[in-house]
Amino acid sequence: MAKTRERRCTRCGGQGGWRGWPGWTCYRCAGTGIDPTPEIVRTPEEEAKLAKRRQQYHDRKLRKAEEQLESNLNAHEGLREAFETAYAEGNDHCLTGFATDIMSKARRFDLTEKQAEAFIEHIDKRIQTHREREEARVPAPEGRVNIEGKIATARVEYNHYGSTVKILLIDDRGFKVWVTLPSKIMDAEIGDRVMMTVTLTPTDDDPTFAIGKRPTKGEIV
Ligand SMILES: [Zn+2]
Numbered sequence: 001m002a003k004t005r006e007r008r009c010t011r012c013g014g015q016g017g018w019r020g021w022p023g024w025t026c027y028r029c030a031g032t033g034i035d036p037t038p039e040i041v042r043t044p045e046e047e048a049k050l051a052k053r054r055q056q057y058h059d060r061k062l063r064k065a066e067e068q069l070e071s072n073l074n075a076h077e078g079l080r081e082a083f084e085t086a087y088a089e090g091n092d093h094c095l096t097g098f099a100t101d102i103m104s105k106a107r108r109f110d111l112t113e114k115q116a117e118a119f120i121e122h123i124d125k126r127i128q129t130h131r132e133r134e135e136a137r138v139p140a141p142e143g144r145v146n147i148e149g150k151i152a153t154a155r156v157e158y159n160h161y162g163s164t165v166k167i168l169l170i171d172d173r174g175f176k177v178w179v180t181l182p183s184k185i186m187d188a189e190i191g192d193r194v195m196m197t198v199t200l201t202p203t204d205d206d207p208t209f210a211i212g213k214r215p216t217k218g219e220i221v
Contacts (some may be wrong), residue, residue, distance in 0.1 A: 002046050003039035006014070026207040029192045037039075065107040076116035079106075094126045140175035140202045140210035147171045147194035148221065151188060154181070169194065176209045180217030193221045 008014035012026035014033040025031040042050065073080040086094040086103065102119045105111060111119075149171040156163050165181040167188075179198055180187060188194050196219065198212035 002043075003041045005037050005041050007039040009033050010199050011036045037077040068109065070105045072111050072116070076113065076120075076171045077112065078112075078120045079116050082120045085127065086123050089126070093130050096122070096126065098122060099126075117190075135176050138174040139207040140171075140177065140200055142200055142202060142210075144170060144193060144197065144199050146197050147177055147200075149193065151190050152176075152190050154190055174208070177208070177212045179212030179215050185218040185220050186221050188218075195219050195221050 007031070009016070009026060009029035011028035012033065016024070016026040016029065016031040016033040017026050019094045026033075029035060031123060063161065073083065081104070083106075085091060086099055099122055101112070102115060105115070147169060149169050150172050151167045153168045154168050157166055166185070167179060167181045169177045169179060171177060177198065178202065179196070182196055185194055185196075195217075196212075196215045197217045200210040200212055202208075202210045
């Protein structure tokens with residue numbers, strides 16, 4: 001058993017009360033200034049023992065979660081493949097709120113047939129939609145052009161002068177543009193439709209993806 005040491009009340013700091021409180025007296029220590037929960041003083045050996053116990057508890061929990069997951073993956077046909085697909089590199093578009101929720105539940109308890117089916121269907125759909133979008137891509141034009149489309153992602157970038165918001169715009173014609181969000185439409189959010197004039201340079205490794213420079217005439221549409 002670890003030793004304990006008296007400590008000052010964590011609410012009143014040992015004063016026993018404060019002028020702003022009704023009746024002055026501190027309810028945590030009843031005015032004594034001594035905290036009802038003493039400080040625990042452990043020897044290095046006790047500290048090590050506790051750390052070991054915590055590690056064992058953590059390991060046991062992890063093992064249990066893995067066993068639960070394995071049991072779920074064995075119980076539902078197609079679930080293992082769906083999990084592998086969702087975790088595969090480049091398939092981040094599968095990791096939606098719904099998907100990650102089911103993936104976490106699968107480590108905690110038995111999934112119902114309905115949940116498993118919904119997950120498999122969801123992953124199939126995400127893969128298919130993504131593929132269709134990829135196939136619909138066209139090479140980006142070059143030079144000074146007007147672009148219009150949806151904001152797919154956004155990222156704040158910091159530099160010496162402050163910060164700028166970079167967005168990935170999916171143009172309606174089927175190409176992507178990485179460009180600074182014009183300050184005029186700073187309020188625009190992911191999912192909003194915007195238009196602007198930019199100078200486009202398609203990237204070397206992906207002609208359907210262009211870098212936009214000197215954006216002007218930003219507008220939310
Ligand atoms: Zn107190």
